Amino acid sequence: QPAERYTWHDEDGREREGLILYALGDLMCQLPQVAFSALGALARVQLMRCSDDSVAIHSVELKPYYAYRRNGEKGTCVDARLLDFRSLEKRIAAGEFESDPELNPAQVKALRKLSPVLEDILPRT
DSSP states (O other), rough: OOOOOEEEOOOTSSSOOOOOOOOOOOOOOTTTTTTTEEEEEEEEEEEEEESSSSSSEEEEEEEEEEEEEEOGGGGGGGEEEEHHHHHHHHHHHTTSSSSSSTTTTHHHHHHHHHHHHHHHHHHOO
């Protein structure tokens, strides 16, 4: 879902800012039955203090990630990391994972399917 930045007036008539970041993902858990559960985003929100001592949103940056998981014996997780999705896209396009054990072929295939989904949700700026 898209982020929403909005303004409103409080009870004293002062203009205020708000930010809602919906459904950024789950940092710790992938659900195979939920489409795209390995895709998420981290948010960097910078605030600034104004001359009237109020606080305003200065900037918002969303960074997409791929929740990498490698299972060992009996399906137990032996490695879990958040990988920069845009960097992974570049490495896949360059053919870097053809012989690299970091991502298995199924994960590379899933990443290729996630790229257009991400472009719909979080276009490059």
